[in-house]
Amino acid sequence: MVNNKLNLSDQLFKKDIEKKFMRDGFGEGLLTAGEKDERIVVLTADLKESTRVNLFADSFPERFIEVGVSEQAMVTIASGLANYGKIPFCSSYAVFSPGRNWEQIRTTIGIDNYPVKIIGAQSGLNIGHYGVTHQGLEDIALARVIPNMNAIVPSDYIEAKKATLEIAKSDKPYYMRLPRIDSPVYTTDKTPFKIGKANILTESKIPEVAIIATGLLVYKALLAYKELEKNGIETIVVNMHTIKPLDEETVIRSAKLTGAVVTVEEHQIIGGLGSAISESLSKNFPVPMEILGVKDRFGQSGTPKELFEEYNLTKEDIIKAVKKVISRKNS
Amino acid sequence: MKYTIEDLEKIAIEVREDIVKMILKAGAGHPAGSLGMVEVFVALYYAILNHDPKNPNWEDRDRLILSNGHICPARYAVMSHVGYFEHKELLKFGGFGRILQGHPDKRFLPSLETTSGPLGCGLAQGCGIAIGAKMDKKRFRTFVITSDGEHDEGNHWEAVAFAGKNNLSNLTLIVDRNNIQIDGFTENVMPLEPLASKYQAFGWSTIEIDGHNFSEIVNAANKARAIYENPTVIIAKTIPGKGVPFMEGNPNWHAKAPSSDEAKQAIIDIRTMQGKIKTYGE
Numbered sequence: 001m002v003n004n005k006l007n008l009s010d011q012l013f014k015k016d017i018e019k020k021f022m023r024d025g026f027g028e029g030l031l032t033a034g035e036k037d038e039r040i041v042v043l044t045a046d047l048k049e050s051t052r053v054n055l056f057a058d059s060f061p062e063r064f065i066e067v068g069v070s071e072q073a074m075v076t077i078a079s080g081l082a083n084y085g086k087i088p089f090c091s092s093y094a095v096f097s098p099g100r101n102w103e104q105i106r107t108t109i110g111i112d113n114y115p116v117k118i119i120g121a122q123s124g125l126n127i128g129h130y131g132v133t134h135q136g137l138e139d140i141a142l143a144r145v146i147p148n149m150n151a152i153v154p155s156d157y158i159e160a161k162k163a164t165l166e167i168a169k170s171d172k173p174y175y176m177r178l179p180r181i182d183s184p185v186y187t188t189d190k191t192p193f194k195i196g197k198a199n200i201l202t203e204s205k206i207p208e209v210a211i212i213a214t215g216l217l218v219y220k221a222l223l224a225y226k227e228l229e230k231n232g233i234e235t236i237v238v239n240m241h242t243i244k245p246l247d248e249e250t251v252i253r254s255a256k257l258t259g260a261v262v263t264v265e266e267h268q269i270i271g272g273l274g275s276a277i278s279e280s281l282s283k284n285f286p287v288p289m290e291i292l293g294v295k296d297r298f299g300q301s302g303t304p305k306e307l308f309e310e311y312n313l314t315k316e317d318i319i320k321a322v323k324k325v326i327s328r329k330n331s
Numbered sequence: 332m333k334y335t336i337e338d339l340e341k342i343a344i345e346v347r348e349d350i351v352k353m354i355l356k357a358g359a360g361h362p363a364g365s366l367g368m369v370e371v372f373v374a375l376y377y378a379i380l381n382h383d384p385k386n387p388n389w390e391d392r393d394r395l396i397l398s399n400g401h402i403c404p405a406r407y408a409v410m411s412h413v414g415y416f417e418h419k420e421l422l423k424f425g426g427f428g429r430i431l432q433g434h435p436d437k438r439f440l441p442s443l444e445t446t447s448g449p450l451g452c453g454l455a456q457g458c459g460i461a462i463g464a465k466m467d468k469k470r471f472r473t474f475v476i477t478s479d480g481e482h483d484e485g486n487h488w489e490a491v492a493f494a495g496k497n498n499l500s501n502l503t504l505i506v507d508r509n510n511i512q513i514d515g516f517t518e519n520v521m522p523l524e525p526l527a528s529k530y531q532a533f534g535w536s537t538i539e540i541d542g543h544n545f546s547e548i549v550n551a552a553n554k555a556r557a558i559y560e561n562p563t564v565i566i567a568k569t570i571p572g573k574g575v576p577f578m579e580g581n582p583n584w585h586a587k588a589p590s591s592d593e594a595k596q597a598i599i600d601i602r603t604m605q606g607k608i609k610t611y612g613e
Contacts, residue, residue, distance in 0.1 A: 041463070062466060073489030076452045080459020083445065086466075088459075104486065107449045108456060112437050 003203050007190035013226055019182040020157035022216075023121055026178055027052025029164030030089060034060050040168060041081055043067055044091045045074045051091035051121045051178075071101040078116045079108035087115050087168065094120030094136025094177055102142050105173075110146040115171045118143070123177040124266035125299050125307040126216055135299035136177070141271025143175035144244045151243040152176040152195065153265075153273075155218035157185050159241060162193040170195070179216045179266070181304055186219055198247040200254070201225075204234035208329075209322045210254035212238040213264035214273045217292075217313060221264050224318035235322060243273055248280045255287045260329040262290045262321045266313060269293040288328040290321040334377050339545050342377065342412060343369050347574045347601045349408035349421050355594040357425040359433065363571035363584040364402040364478065367509045367542070371567055372409040374548040375474065384414040387442035391471050394460050396444050398453020399478035399507065400434045401586070407431050415442050451484025453477055454504060458494050461502040461562075472556065475504045480512030483521045494562040495534030503555040504535075504564040507542070509571040511582040530564045542567030574601045 002008060011017040034040045034056050043065045048054045057064040067074045071092050078088035090097060098105050098118055109116045120143075123136040143151045150172055154160040160178060167174040192199070201218075202225050213221035218239045225237045238254055240247065255261055261281065263274035274291030281287060294311055308314050334342075346369050354360035376382070380393045397406055404424065411418045416430060425433035430440045434448035445456055457475035464471060481487055494502055506526070514520050523529075527537040536558050540547040548567065555563035571585070572578025575597040578589075589597055 041466070065462065067489070067493060070489035070493075072451075072486040073455045073458075073493055076455030076486060076490070077459040077462070077493065079445075079452075080456035080461075081463045082459070083456065084460045084463035086463050103449060104452055107446065108452050111446045 001203050003201055006192065006199055006201065007188050008201065009186050009188055012186055012222070017184045017186065020185050021182045022154055022157055022160035022178045023050075023052045025154070025157040025160030026119065026164050026176070027055045029161035030168070031055045031059060033165050033168035034063065037087065037168065039085065039087045040089065041065060041086045042089045042091065043074050043078055045069055045071045045096065047092055047121070051119060053089070053091045071096045072104050075101045075104045075116065075118065076108050079112075079114055082109070082114035082116050083112070087117070089117045089119060091119040091121065093134060094123035094139035095134060098139055098142045098175060099136065105149070106146050109173050110148050113148045114173060116173050117167050118173075118175045119178065120175065121178045122180050124179050124216060125294070125311055125313070126266065126304045127180040128304050128307060129301055131301040132298045137268050137294050137299060138271070139175070139177055140243055140265070140267050140273065141275070144276065145271070148173055150174045150195070150245060152241060153215040153243060154178070154241055155215055155239050156183055156187055158187045158189060158191070159193060163241065166193065166195050177215065181216070183216050184219050186222065193241070196242045196245045196247055198241070198250040199239040200250065201237045201239055202235065204236055207234045207236045207258045208326050209233075209235045209260045209262055210238060210258045211235050211262045211264060211318065211322065212240050212251065212254065212273070212277060214240045214243065215266055217264045217266055220315050221318055223315045224322065227315070228319060228322060233322065233326070240273060243276055246276050246280060248284065251277055251280050252284050255281055255285045258287075260288050260325040262292065262318065262325055264292045264313070264318055267293055269295055288325050290325045292317060292321055336545050339373050339377055343373050344601060346373060346405065346408045346412065348598055349411075350404045351575070351589065351594050351597045351601070353404050353408065353421050353424040354588045355591065356422050357433075358588050359425060360404055360588055361401040361586045362575075362589065363511065363578055363581070364399065364507060364509065365405040366575060366578065367569040367571045367573045368402055368405045368476070368507050369573065370543045370545055371476070371505060371507070371548055372405045374545055374552070376409045376413045378549050379552040380474070381471065387415065391469065393471050394444050394457070394473040396453045396457045396473070396475045397435060397447055398475055399450060399481055400447035402478070402507070403431075403435045406435070410442070416440070450478070450481035451486035454487055455490035455493070457502055457504070458490050458499060461494070461499045462497055464501055465499070471501070473502050475502070477504065477506055478512070479506055479508045479510065479517050479523055479526070480520070482523050482526070491530065491533045491535070498534070498560060499562045500559050502562040503552065504562065506564060506566045507569055508566050509569045511571050511580075511585055513582075513585050515582050527566055534561050536561055536563040537566065538563060539566045539568065542569035543573060576600055
């Protein structure tokens with residue numbers, strides 16, 4: 001049963017549910033944040049339009065800084081801006097930032113705990129055509145391993161907008177990843193969003209499995225839930241939009257309620273959401289787990305559909321993992 | 332308070348002794364670069380920077396970023412002399428839980444502008460502060476010290492381009508041109524010359540000075556304040572290990588602590604100079 005308290009879209013399981021881009025949500029949220037707080041400045045490494053910071057740049061040219069294709073300079077300049085008292089947002093692609101400039105983020109933002117916000121767009125396999133070099137599949141791991149750094153992965157356009165507004169208010173460093181493609185807008189303006197507080201999207205009195213997903217694949221987890229429900233398998237679906245700080249309370253409660261967990265992410269299994277959850281459950285409440293993610297492989301060109309099939313990240317793969325974890329639990 | 336050149340030279344001798352003692356006591360550190368930049372740090376804290384040791388967070392203070400954090404013994408020693416913390420802390424350099432960490436750590440010593448050590452970041456951080464200050468029409472100046480060896484880093488040149496593009500005239504970079512780095516002489520490891528021309532090509536003003544000559548250092552900093560068109564780099568030619576003859580110009584002393592006997596000899600050498608520190612090229 002869908003959790004009514006969350007005010008999810010009434011089009012939730014409709015075929016023609018509206019689709020929008022999370023990066024648009026980010027760009028619009030950033031503009032609003034910039035209107036509210038003059039300390040916000042925005043830097044980009046030659047990716048103004050595709051990361052949607054052009055909205056901010058057009059309205060606040062005096063607070064917009066183009067650094068050219070230099071991701072290392074972007075974050076170190078942002079460190080200086082934050083040191084002085086600004087709240088900088090740095091936009092690029094996830095492979096380059098926090099990829100190419102990881103040590104600079106660690107040293108000049110992480111250690112001194114500056115409120116720099118790193119936005120990694122074009123994350124995940126979904127970017128399709130552009131291929132392996134541009135598919136950021138390691139960014140969550142890179143971000144969450146840095147002390148002080150927080151990591152957010154929104155799951156639709158509206159959530160991306162809310163997340164942007166929230167991290168803009170924080171005096172802490174954040175990484176936020178964004179996919180390239182559009183996706184179903186399954187939440188509404190009334191859906192609560194609190195950093196570090198996961199949303200339990202579906203409820204059940206006797207759930208057999210907790211499906212904990214993040215980002216673009218949350219909606220696929222909901223589709224899997226729907227089909228499993230038809231087949232008499234009850235699950236709860238958790239939207240883990242904050243990877244760090246991890247909502248351990250919800251993770252543990254979900255594991256206690258179900259006794260089995262499936263995690264779903266468009267990221268390397270090593271170091272991502274599944275890792276974070278197993279780090280928590282292994283010490284708090286170990287249960288059988290299946291981790292769906294990229295299995296220590298690089299990506300390649302293709303349509304998002306082809307790639308999700310090749311890398312076993314479809315609705316059917318989620319259903320298979322749920323059934324497998326149930327059999328492990330019962331054996 | 333105004334200081335004469337003679338005053339500053341006396342302070343420089345005390346600072347050099349502090350540096351040798353700190354590195355001896357710690358058993359680790361970077362003596363060559365630290366000794367080579369003594370005059371620059373003394374000049375900055377006594378004659379150039381607008382700063383207040385009693386109010387290190389003063390909003391309108393000049394900022395001093397030390398990019399090549401490994402020469403922190405020189406900065407720490409001078410900071411103690413001007414009153415940022417007690418002089419006796421110097422002998423706890425690099426100790427567990429102490430304010431003077433082995434590389435500069437703002438968490439332990441908040442009066443530092445940045446945590447530093449990994450090379451190539453400092454100029455970009457200075458650019459961030461300087462462009463933020465320009466947005467707010469602030470009058471303070473941002474100074475950045477870098478080594479010459481760290482010019483091998485791409486991050487540094489990205490920042491050089493950025494400062495040139497944005498005409499960051501409120502930014503002064505001081506390059507410690509001592510010609511050594513860990514693996515040997517800079518021109519063998521990765522040639523940097525013609526260094527001044529490279530900066531000019533990126534739209535910077537350049538001033539080349541003897542980094543051991545107080546009047547040249549102070550004059551260059553004053554000249555940079557008066558340049559409104561673009562950022563200025565002061566290339567300070569220094570002798571690594573300056574003041575200790577057996578260390579001078581020797582890359583082996585980049586990151587090596589002296590033995591007790593060597594430290595004794597070093598301090599004797601520093602003292603016998605009696606304030607008459609040889610200048611570059613003599």
